[in-house]
Amino acid sequence: MRKLFIIFLFMVFCSCNIVCAEDGDLWDNFGDTNVYNQKPVSDKEFEQALESKKGKQKRNKNIPKGESYRESNETDFIRNMPSELPVLSIPVNLFVSEDTIVPVGHYQIEGKMTDGKPVLNLYQAHYVIARIPAVETDDDFNQKAINFVKIMEHNNRQIKIIFGCVDFNAYSIIDITE
Numbered sequence: 001m002r003k004l005f006i007i008f009l010f011m012v013f014c015s016c017n018i019v020c021a022e023d024g025d026l027w028d029n030f031g032d033t034n035v036y037n038q039k040p041v042s043d044k045e046f047e048q049a050l051e052s053k054k055g056k057q058k059r060n061k062n063i064p065k066g067e068s069y070r071e072s073n074e075t076d077f078i079r080n081m082p083s084e085l086p087v088l089s090i091p092v093n094l095f096v097s098e099d100t101i102v103p104v105g106h107y108q109i110e111g112k113m114t115d116g117k118p119v120l121n122l123y124q125a126h127y128v129i130a131r132i133p134a135v136e137t138d139d140d141f142n143q144k145a146i147n148f149v150k151i152m153e154h155n156n157r158q159i160k161i162i163f164g165c166v167d168f169n170a171y172s173i174i175d176i177t178e
Contacts, residue, residue, distance in 0.1 A: 107123060
């Protein structure tokens with residue numbers, strides 16, 4: 001049993017790392033450079049480096065070089081953002097004018113001010129199917145979104161298309177064809 005105990009102690013002693021240091025710091029053993037050939041830095045030099053970095057500000061990487069950005073032009077930034085046109089599903093044929101009847105289908109709606117009056121352009125693919133005159137209003141029709149288009153029943157023979165964007169809100173009442 002004693003032999004086993006002595007062998008066990010010998011194995012434990014051999015597997016332990018014993019560190020013995022002389023006077024001073026462990027870095028004193030490396031001389032002027034450490035393992036990575038770097039010069040040791042004093043506390044004073046370290047503090048100076050920190051102070052020099054505090055004065056520098058980080059650049060915002062999201063803003064491209066050469067473009068100015070001010071908080072006062074946020075509306076311009078929103079207006080110039082590329083966005084998809086809202087889609088409207090029209091379940092009935094609509095009579096816009098003698099020349100224009102809008103058939104049942106899905107349309108992308110774009111609202112534009114033409115000669116100071118709002119106009120709703122209905123697109124399929126990149127073709128303008130109809131230009132519908134609208135009435136500008138301050139009513140947001142209790143919609144949660146800024147950009148919206150929706151069809152509502154006005155009466156048995158007419159529908160109402162409501163439209164909203166950053167520039168204006170508008171509606172148009174259109175006859176249903178039979």
